[in-house]
């Protein structure tokens with residue numbers, strides 16, 4: 001491992017990786033979030049570090065522990081994640097594997113919300129969170145050479161992911177089908193397609209660690 005760190009193809013390259021869910025508070029004891037174990041993002045950060053990259057790993061509250069040999073920045077909310085990304089820049093490449101909550105609760109309460117006995121549920125109001133991937137993809141100054149997004153879809157995976165890549169302006173989109181019947185959500189395997197200017201590469205179903213290793217190799221190829 002020491003030798004890999006010293007001699008890998010990504011030696012001297014700074015790569016930032018976002019991972020895990022974000023938690024958006026409703027009150028001090030409740031939150032809304034996306035489903036994400038953080039397993040795929042963690043494996044990607046580990047694989048990049050194994051190729052010698054200097055990795056900044058920005059993670060929401062995930063089920064899995066961060067890898068060793070990377071700089072870990074822990075956040076809770078989407079806005080904290082965006083601030084951490086801005087602070088971590090510049091980077092040679094940025095990989096956005098986090099499942100960011102699209103909305104935060106605008107009328108979050110500073111104290112625990114209590115049932116009032118009326119049987120009526122509180123009305124939550126939502127505001128859209130900043131799109132961290134789109135912001136970095138569209139930077140006029142200091143944009144990473146390679147920006148990689150993810151698209152977890154349940155329907156029309158390729159069409160949705162291709163449109164998402166255009167809309168956000170990232171270089172690659174790693175698309176996967178997370179329909180319940182695939183068993184991918186929460187599992188140890190992933191089946192992805194990598195969409196770029198050069199077309200779509202369909203990868204076989206592999207372990208998340210193997211997907212991470214393959215993606216890190218492809219990133220090394222693009223940066224060197």
Ligand code: CTP
Pocket residue numbers: 018078096097098099100101102129130131132133134148149150151152164
């Ligand atoms: N992403 C991000 N910031 C957000 C939302 C998403 O950085 N506020 C990133 C994710 O990390 C991922 C990519 O954007 O790399 C796509 O996320 P996804 O949720 O599939 O896209 P959305 O634009 O939020 O579209 P949808 O309405 O399908 O959720």
Ligand code: CA
Pocket residue numbers: 100101102
């Ligand atoms: Ca989303």
